[in-house]
Every structure is written in structure tokens, then in C-alpha cells.
Amino acid sequence: MIHTIGWLAFALFALVFVINAAFMLISPTAYLRLPIWLAPRHRRMTEKGFGSGWGAVFLRLRGAFFLTAISWIVYDAFFRHR
Numbered sequence: 001m002i003h004t005i006g007w008l009a010f011a012l013f014a015l016v017f018v019i020n021a022a023f024m025l026i027s028p029t030a031y032l033r034l035p036i037w038l039a040p041r042h043r044r045m046t047e048k049g050f051g052s053g054w055g056a057v058f059l060r061l062r063g064a065f066f067l068t069a070i071s072w073i074v075y076d077a078f079f080r081h082r
Helices: 002-026 028-033 054-078
Strands: none
Touching: 002 028, 002 054, 028 054
């Protein structure tokens, strides 16, 4: 039972992680408009500072890094032949 709850919690965490990373990559402005319970971020990450310019580039790179990392983990866990 606890094992199942652990896997469900991990799946929920991974889903929220992927959603956040996709929003970062696709639209930094939309990511910054997400509610705080869905997209935890620091208070200094405002739409003014990270919605355009180098701040938006930083958020897009961060989203790309996170999606690459989770893709690598999923590939290594499920599809890599040992």
C-alpha cells in the first residue's frame, strides 16, 4: 500500500514538473501567470523581470534543461537495454 502511494506521489510530482518545464519553454509569461501552488517560484521572479528579454531566455533555457533531464531519466529507466 505504501509502495503504491509512493509511486502515485512520484507520478504526480513528475507530472507537475513536466507541466512547469513545458510552460517555461513555450511561454515564460504564461509560466509566470500560473498560480503559485502549481508553479513554485521565488517572489522576485516577476513578469516584468522574466517575461521578456534575457529573463525570458533564462526561463526558456531552464525549461529546456528540465525537459531534457526528465526525458533522460525516463529513457534510462524504461527504454535502455542493459
